[in-house]
Amino acid sequence: MSSVTLPEISALGEFAVAVSAPQQAVAGDSLRSTGIKLSADFGIAEIDAERRRCSISQERLAAEACITPAWYRRVLRRPGGASPVLLHKLRRALRSLARAKAAPSPVLELTRWAYAGALERTARFYGVTPEQVAETSPQRGATADAHWRACSHARQAAIYLVNTGAGIGQAKIAALLGLTPAAVCLALKDVEDRRDDPAFNEMIFGAMRAMAGRDE
Structure with missing residues (x-):
C-alpha cells in the first residue's frame, strides 16, 4: 500500500464533486x-x-x-x-x-487514496499495520480476539475519517471495501461512540486537522 499523508487529501471533497458530473454523463x-x-x-x-x-x-x-x-x-x-x-x-x-x-471510477480511486492515508494513522494508533487490517476480514463478525478487534477498530476509524473528514459518501466507501452501506453506517456510529475516549478522540481530532491542512 502506497504511503499517503493526510494533509494531501484536504481537497478531496471538492475533487469528488468535480469528477461526479462527467461520471454521470457517461453512465448510459x-x-x-x-x-x-x-x-x-x-x-x-x-x-x-x-x-x-x-x-x-x-x-x-x-x-x-x-x-x-x-x-x-x-x-x-x-x-x-x-x-x-x-x-x-x-x-x-x-x-x-x-x-x-x-466503468472506470475516478471517485473510487480517490476514495482508495483517501482510505490509505487515513488507515496509516488509525492503524498506528491501534498498534497494527494497514496490511494486517487488509488481511482481517470485516465479514467475520465480532470476536473476542484482541488483534481482530484492533484491526476492526482501525478500519472503522479510517472509514470515519474518509466520510467525515474528506466528505466522501458512504456508498463509495462501501464499494471500495466490499461492505454494505449498512455496515459502513454502523462503523460510523461505533466511532462516534468511541470518541468518549480522550486518547481516541484526540487522534481523530488531530487527523481532522491534518485533513483540513492545519498543523496539529
Whole structure:
C-alpha cells in the first residue's frame, strides 16, 4: 500500500464533486461494456444467475435494491412470491452494480487514496499495520480476539475519517471495501461512540486537522 499523508487529501471533497458530473454523463454508455443481459421479463432465477455471473454478492444486490438479504433469499426459495415491483427494483439494482464494476471510477480511486492515508494513522494508533487490517476480514463478525478487534477498530476509524473528514459518501466507501452501506453506517456510529475516549478522540481530532491542512 502506497504511503499517503493526510494533509494531501484536504481537497478531496471538492475533487469528488468535480469528477461526479462527467461520471454521470457517461453512465448510459458504460452499460454497453458490462456484458449484463437483463430482459424486462427476467424473473428472480434469471436475475440471480446474472448476479453470480457478475460476481456480485446477494448482500450487495439486496442493499442496492433497499431490501434485506434475508428477504432476497426468501424470494429465491419461493420465486412465485416476487412482485413485479420487487423484480423491477432488483433488475435496476443489478444494472447499477454491474455498471459500477465495469466503468472506470475516478471517485473510487480517490476514495482508495483517501482510505490509505487515513488507515496509516488509525492503524498506528491501534498498534497494527494497514496490511494486517487488509488481511482481517470485516465479514467475520465480532470476536473476542484482541488483534481482530484492533484491526476492526482501525478500519472503522479510517472509514470515519474518509466520510467525515474528506466528505466522501458512504456508498463509495462501501464499494471500495466490499461492505454494505449498512455496515459502513454502523462503523460510523461505533466511532462516534468511541470518541468518549480522550486518547481516541484526540487522534481523530488531530487527523481532522491534518485533513483540513492545519498543523496539529
